[in-house]
Amino acid sequence: MAALFSDHLYEAAAMLLFGVGFTTLLLNRNLLKKIIGLNVMDTAVYLFLASMGYIEGRFPPILREGVTDASAYVNPVPAGLVLTGIVVSVSVTALLLALTVRLYERFRTLNIDEIVLLARKGEK
Amino acid sequence: MAPVQNVPFVSILLCMVCALLCAVLPGKAARFLARAVPGLICLGNLALTFAFRDLEPFHYPMGHFPAPWGNELRAGPLEAVCSAALALTAFLSLNAGMRKVRQQIPERKQNLFCVVTLMTLCAVCALLYTNDLFTGYVFIEISTLSAAALIFSRQDDRSLAASLRYLVMNLTGSGLCLMGISMLYGITGQLNMESIRQSLAAAEGPPSLPLRAVMVLLTVGLSIKCGLFPFHEWLPDAYAYSTPASSALLSSVVSKGYLFLLIKFYMRCVGLEAVRASGLATALSSLAGLGLLIGSLHAIRQWDLRRMISYSSVAQISFVFLAVGLCTPEAMTAAVFHMLVHAFGKSMLFLSASGLSDVSGGRFDADSLQGAGKRHFAAGAAFTLGAVSMTGVPLLGGFLSKIYLSQAAIATSGPLSAAVLLLLALSTFLNTLYFLHAVVGIYRPGPLETPPRRATGAGYLVSLCLMMAVNLYLGTASASLYSTLLRGISLFA
Known part of the structure; x- marks a missing residue:
């Protein structure tokens, strides 16, 4: 288990961050914190992808003078x-923030449960 | 290359360009464009479907690089039939619902409504045709954003709250999909579906643990977005409180794009064998079985007709997942067939419910709707036909999809096949309960003073009649459609 973490430090960190972001997005009742959770979750995936793409000792995928061998560069994908x-x-994020502003103007709260309740009450 | 082979690319591009145009055109022109483009896409894809009689499935490169590096589309009979059918649903729903859109959506937002309808269709076409998983992810997000906009376009309290819940649940789903796709890229180093398949086929034996994790992530992510039980909580509000055209599009077009991508992932990336070996198929079938019953039980308890139809959608989506969970080509064909039946049936139900409520003072409860079927003959007939098709009465589409699923279940021969048959019988019984209740309700003698009737327009009536015709076609003359689907599925793997 310890070897797993030391060998794949970035991947493990990415998974941890993904879990943090995912649970915040799903379980936190505050809309702004939900949006922060969404961004943490997405960033975790970027860390995961970036750590997969990085190979120590290789150049970034921009052509250097005299180096034409593809194996000298990292994968740009x-x-x-x-x-x-x-x-x-x-x-x-932009759409969610715009929606949050609109909902806050109407209901004066950022709690998603209260918003759903108030919206339901407004109907009757 | 035959000219008709450009249809997949042109469909996607046409939607994008016209969506941009809709933002700047005057209101009337934008509304015309939003209704005409789905019709054009339907015609194009129908032509492609007929061309596939003597055409092999083909790849359509996008940009300058060939497949494993560049992006590409893949078209076969299955994709062509599905896009033609979904574009036809969108065309009919928008034509039937446009008058309501003008009544319910603030004037300065109507152009934006046209933009998001076209972007929804664009995303669904791209999900149907793409051969690249990451492109799939991008269009999943485009579809999510435009569907959220479809929900809150009405701008009242309930639709805003519903779209918030929709977004939160669906974004968790997209996050899981993105993680799954990234991990799959880590395992195989490929994003092109066929290259992934080749890379995975090199490894012998049952799927490895990381691959199982990828399959679970993608399956859970996409089933959240389709509203499979137990992730269905966002669905009833989102479908029920948006404008009727949006409800019809959401239930019949948007969810089908995700379902199709899931089937594509199973058949073209990992293979049905691996899905069965990983135990995912059994889990999916069990959830779908539960969803089939619980969706129907919820539907029985609803007093709002729109919410009843929405919960019935939960049950119908579970039906599709039940077929997918059997993991045989025949069951997949049954799943796709039911997707089409559900697309035409559910959009017709939502639109006819709006017509019935128009003659009942704009209300949707059983008391107000009494006698609505007599006050608005066409909407009553369409609602009855849709309800009867969903319960599975012969001569209508729902009956055939139940037959196809039963045949596929019997062919698998195991404990699962008996369970599927039992579930089908139970769900038919429950469907009959709530749909019969609603149909009898709208033909019961109503109050003596009838509420003032609002005009529904010729577009609404013609579209409803066409929808009824399509539903009858699916139930009576769809043998060639089924064989096309079966051929498409066999060419898929």
Whole structure:
């Protein structure tokens, strides 16, 4: 078990962060904390991808003078995936924040349970 | 390359470009575009379906690099039929629901509603056609965002709260999918579905622990997004309180994209053998069986017609998962067939419920709806037909999908097949209970003074009639459709 953590430190940290973010997003009742949880969760995946893509001693995937051997560079795809993921997570966060502002203006609370209850009451 | 082979790419691109146009065009033109584009996509994909009679499935490269490096689409008969059917559902739902959209959605937001409907369709087409898992993830998120916008487009308290719950649950689902895809990339070093399959096939024996974790992550992530029991809590509010066109799109189009991606992941990435060997199939079947019963039991308890239809969706989605859990090509075909039956049936139910409520003072409870079927003949007929199809009466689609699933279950021969048959019988009984109750309710003699009737428009009536025709087609003349699906599934793996 200890070897697992020492050999795969970044992956283990990423999984831990993912768990923290996931539970916060799912279980915390405060909307802002939920959004923070979402971002922690997404960031954990980026750490996971970045740690997979990094190989010690190799160059970043930008052509250097005189070095044409592909095995001298790291794989650019994980970095591309991280960038795409960041774009997706920014747009999702923006939408959630906008929705949170709208709901706070209406109900004056950030607690999701209270919001659902108040919305239900408003109907009757 | 035949010109018709551009249809998958053009469908996705057309949706994107027209969605952008909808944001800047005047209201009337935007509404026209939002209704016309799904029709065009349906026609294009129908042409592609017929072309597949003598065409082999093909890959469509996107950009300059060939497959394992570059992105690509993959099209076969199955994808073409499904996109044609889902685009047709979207076309009919939007035509039937557009008048309601104009009544319920603030004027300055109507263009944005058109934008999100087209983006939803774009995401679903991309999920159907993509051959790359990470592209799948990106379009899962696009679909989630546009579906959330479909829910809160009405801008009242309940729809805002419903879309918040929808987003929270669905984003946890997308997070799990993203983690699963990243881990799969770590295992195989590939994102292209066929390359993943080849890379996994090199390893002998039952699936390894990391691969099992990936399968669980993707399955749980996508089933949260489809609303499989026990992750269905967000679903009833989201479907019930949005505008009827949104409800129809959400229940019939959006969830099908995720389901299709899951089937694709099982059949094209990991293989059905691995799904069965990992024990995931059994877990999925058990959850689906529970969901089938619990969704129906919840539906019986609802006083709001829209919520009843939503809970019935929970049961129907479980039906599809039950078929997926059997993990045979025949069962997968039954699952896809039921996806189409559910798409046409459920959108018709939501739209006819809105017509019935229009002649009942805008209310949805059983007392107000008394006699609504007589006050609005077309909506009453469509509701009855949809309800009867969902319960599984011969001559309608729901009956055939139950037959196909039973045949697939009997062919697997094991304790699971008996359980599936028993569950089907039980769920038919429960479906009959609540749908019969609703149908009898709308034909019961109503109050003497009828509430003022609001005009529903010609588009609504024509679309409802077409939907009824499609439902009858699915139940009576769909043998060639079924054989196309079966061929598509066999070409899939």
